[in-house]
Amino acid sequence: MKREVISFDKTDRIVGQRPEHIHRNPNPQAKVHEWACNSPYCEDLAGDHPDDGGPEPIVQGREPWRGGGR
Numbered sequence: 328m329k330r331e332v333i334s335f336d337k338t339d340r341i342v343g344q345r346p347e348h349i350h351r352n353p354n355p356q357a358k359v360h361e362w363a364c365n366s367p368y369c370e371d372l373a374g375d376h377p378d379d380g381g382p383e384p385i386v387q388g389r390e391p392w393r394g395g396g397r
């Protein structure tokens with residue numbers, strides 16, 4: 328069986344194999360209107376992309392509250 332290949336843009340925030348979700352920015356001035364992400368910590372999916380000044384999604388395994396890792 329052929330696997331479906333999903334490609335992601337460089338504005339996407341896909342790390343590892345977790346299922347992704349789609350963020351959408353309702354602001355018509357935004358540079359990035361839709362992007363895929365698979366951070367397990369996102370709650371608000373309607374907001375600015377990091378390129379538009381929004382917060383960078385937290386990567387699982389690199390949570391800032393874990394400390395170290397720098």
Ligand SMILES: [Zn+2]
Pocket residue numbers: 348350364365366369384
């Ligand atoms: Zn997200």
